[in-house]
Amino acid sequence: MSVQYAYDGSFPGVLCALCASxxxxxxxxxxxxxxxxxxxLLAPTVPVTTDDDRAGRFMERITTVMxxxxxxxxxxxxxxxxxxRELRLYDYLAFLRDRGPRGDACLxxxxxxxxxxxARQVTVEAHRLTGLARFARVDEGLLLALMEPxxxxxxxxxxxxxxxFPAERWAMIDVGRGVGLYWDTKEPHEIESxxxxxxxxxSIPVExxxxxxxxxxxxxxxxxxxxxxxxxxxxRRFMPVRYWKYLTEKR
Amino acid sequence: MDIEKxxxxxxxxxxxxxxxxxxxxxxxxxxxxxxNGVAAGICHSWADDGRCISLxxxxxxxxxxxxxxxxxxxxxxxxxxxxxxVDEICELTMEFYRRNYIEGLFLSSGVMRNADYTMERLxxxxxxxxxEHRFGGYIHLKAIPGASRELIRQAGLHADRISVNIELPTExxxxxxxxxxxxxxxxxxxxxxxxxxxxxDERKHLRSAPRFAPAGQSTQLIVGATPENDHQIVRLSExxxxxxxxxxxxxxxxxxxxxxxxxPALATPPLLREHRLYxxxxxxxxxGFAAGEILDDRSPFLDEEMDPKSAWALRNMHLFPIDIQTxxxxxxxxxxGIGVKSAQRIVIARRQTRLSxxxxxxxxxxxxxxxxxxxxGGRMLLPGSGRPLRLIRRDLVTRAMLDPSRxxxxxxx
Ligand code: SF4
Numbered sequence: 179m180s181v182q183y184a185y186d187g188s189f190p191g192v193l194c195a196l197c198a199s200x201x202x203x204x205x206x207x208x209x210x211x212x213x214x215x216x217x218x219l220l221a222p223t224v225p226v227t228t229d230d231d232r233a234g235r236f237m238e239r240i241t242t243v244m245x246x247x248x249x250x251x252x253x254x255x256x257x258x259x260x261x262x263r264e265l266r267l268y269d270y271l272a273f274l275r276d277r278g279p280r281g282d283a284c285l286x287x288x289x290x291x292x293x294x295x296x297a298r299q300v301t302v303e304a305h306r307l308t309g310l311a312r313f314a315r316v317d318e319g320l321l322l323a324l325m326e327p328x329x330x331x332x333x334x335x336x337x338x339x340x341x342x343f344p345a346e347r348w349a350m351i352d353v354g355r356g357v358g359l360y361w362d363t364k365e366p367h368e369i370e371s372x373x374x375x376x377x378x379x380x381s382i383p384v385e386x387x388x389x390x391x392x393x394x395x396x397x398x399x400x401x402x403x404x405x406x407x408x409x410x411x412x413x414r415r416f417m418p419v420r421y422w423k424y425l426t427e428k429r
Numbered sequence: 430m431d432i433e434k435x436x437x438x439x440x441x442x443x444x445x446x447x448x449x450x451x452x453x454x455x456x457x458x459x460x461x462x463x464x465n466g467v468a469a470g471i472c473h474s475w476a477d478d479g480r481c482i483s484l485x486x487x488x489x490x491x492x493x494x495x496x497x498x499x500x501x502x503x504x505x506x507x508x509x510x511x512x513x514x515v516d517e518i519c520e521l522t523m524e525f526y527r528r529n530y531i532e533g534l535f536l537s538s539g540v541m542r543n544a545d546y547t548m549e550r551l552x553x554x555x556x557x558x559x560x561e562h563r564f565g566g567y568i569h570l571k572a573i574p575g576a577s578r579e580l581i582r583q584a585g586l587h588a589d590r591i592s593v594n595i596e597l598p599t600e601x602x603x604x605x606x607x608x609x610x611x612x613x614x615x616x617x618x619x620x621x622x623x624x625x626x627x628x629x630d631e632r633k634h635l636r637s638a639p640r641f642a643p644a645g646q647s648t649q650l651i652v653g654a655t656p657e658n659d660h661q662i663v664r665l666s667e668x669x670x671x672x673x674x675x676x677x678x679x680x681x682x683x684x685x686x687x688x689x690x691x692x693p694a695l696a697t698p699p700l701l702r703e704h705r706l707y708x709x710x711x712x713x714x715x716x717g718f719a720a721g722e723i724l725d726d727r728s729p730f731l732d733e734e735m736d737p738k739s740a741w742a743l744r745n746m747h748l749f750p751i752d753i754q755t756x757x758x759x760x761x762x763x764x765x766g767i768g769v770k771s772a773q774r775i776v777i778a779r780r781q782t783r784l785s786x787x788x789x790x791x792x793x794x795x796x797x798x799x800x801x802x803x804x805x806g807g808r809m810l811l812p813g814s815g816r817p818l819r820l821i822r823r824d825l826v827t828r829a830m831l832d833p834s835r836x837x838x839x840x841x842x
Pocket of ligand 1: 504
């Protein structure tokens with residue numbers, strides 16, 4: 179009888195769940211994080227304990243046998259943070275296990291295409307936000323960026339901003355998920371929801387127009403468009419409305 | 430005048446310069462500084478006209494001693510004038526950059542006093558950003574026609590990209606509408622291009638030699654202000670890519686900014702024509718097409734109804750169909766409906782399996798167009814090949830015709 183695996187929602191957690199389920203003959207009924215967990219009527223639940231070492235070894239094996247590309251696809255598809263992605267990851271790995279590393283090139287196969295597609299969506303959003311993230315100066319010169327991305331892209335874009343602003347103090351917060359990152363000019367710190375995050379969120383200058391550079395940027399943004407070429411559709415296609423809430427020039 | 434007011438005048442005045450690319454340069458953030466170059470470039474916003482904003486694009490000054498008919502900054506135009514100081518631009522760039530509004534600076538200028546004086550200001554901005562602000566982001570400087578070799582060389586040592594705008598595709602038009610000569614433009618372009626080549630050589634022997642404009646050189650052509658045809662323009666671009674090693678040629682649909690009777694009266698800027706020229710340009714840069722394949726003297730204008738690749742394919746039906754399983758990559762690229770991405774994916778996927786009609790759709794091929802040019806599993810996709818060209822043509826026409834004001838994605842495969 180096929181079972182449902184419940185893991186803690188972390189990446190090492192899902193690796194342990196995948197590792198366990200791939201060892202069984204039958205396709206699991208489901209792989210769900212505890213957050214989304216609902217008891218299934220017909221499938222017994224197997225709780226998975228997260229073991230970082232085991233997860234690390236599993237990842238190592240995937241990388242050596244299947245290649246770095248598969249590893250990258252796996253990580254990014256997981257970061258899509260969409261429900262049901264775990265079972266797709268299972269199908270993907272099960273297919274590669276049977277077909278060999280070349281299986282990843284079966285771009286249109288039903289076990290491969292959805293996972294590659296998830297990974298692609300995540301890559302696209304991460305790249306977008308390297309451009310669309312907006313910092314505001316808050317207390318004591320800290321630069322703070324808020325965002326509500328569809329996917330969990332913070333871990334992917336953080337290295338970019340560390341390379342870009344090594345000498346600044348800055349923080350980024352994924353408001354929807356309540357997670358964030360703080361860079362103190364030497365090393366990154368994770369911020370989780372809690373009093374510190376709330377304090378940061380409250381430190382944002384509420385009054386518009388306090389920062390003269392924000393004001394100039396808004397005006398510049400309007401002036402740079404050529405009126406005879408107005409094209410709001412094109413603008414929205416590249417810069418979907420769901421990002422506007424945190425865009426200085428569109429807020 | 431305060432900096433806010435200056436940016437209002439000088440930012441808006443730079444909007445007719447289309448280049449905004451921040452690609453082609455990779456550099457790490459300097460010690461204790463801010464900013465790095467990302468080879469692929471990053472867009473930070475999209476303006477109300479749908480164009481990407483990647484750099485703080487502004488003029489140093491809109492004061493100009495010249496009187497080019499097509500330009501808002503021409504001497505005879507009665508508009509408010511302003512000029513930044515070197516420090517003001519540096520400060521704006523740094524503060525915008527820190528807030529992640531931009532990838533860097535694109536600094537152009539009217540000619541104040543003389544070419545050298547202006548060029549020196551631009552060079553000083555770049556130098557100060559690099560040396561004092563320890564700025565590692567992207568800098569694109571305009572080379573002022575007529576400026577001394579030495580100044581342009583110095584500018585290139587601090588900038589990622591340098592450009593000289595040709596603006597008008599033939600010398601006749603230049604003489605008609607400006608007080609510039611062809612040499613004023615082509616000489617600095619030649620200078621920059623040889624400096625780039627020499628620098629590349631030098632760095633082969635000495636890794637520590639400073640880089641000169643690592644993201645290369647670009648230029649801009651105005652489309653529709655003068656009577657040149659598309660064939661002349663495409664051939665000029667081809668020459669610039671091959672002989673001058675340019676990274677990009679930008680095309681800018683002419684927006685009337687004066688009632689000068691030497692200029693055409695246009696109701697709207699020729700956006701569709703500009704769009705087709707960009708497509709032709711892509712065919713030359715990424716699809717292995719030569720200018721002579723895209724247009725010739727008998728048909729010197731690009732087809733407004735369909736993209737230049739479709740038009741080429743329709744003229745060359747004898748080269749098709751090709752087989753999806755065996756055709757070389759270069760031939761796949763020439764099929765209407767197949768772009769660079771899908772051609773690459775076809776080559777990867779076909780090693781694993783025989784591709785079907787559905788596979789091609791999943792890969793992203795636009796089957797409505799491609800079906801006329803392919804065999805799949807040895808068979809034509811359409812029963813009864815050799816269909817009348819009229820019917821094929823119908824499938825290749827793009828919707829741009831229905832609504833010329835709307836912009837298509839830059840290159841629909
Ligand atoms: S030299 Fe440049 S800024 Fe001056 S009028 Fe001519 S095009 Fe305009």
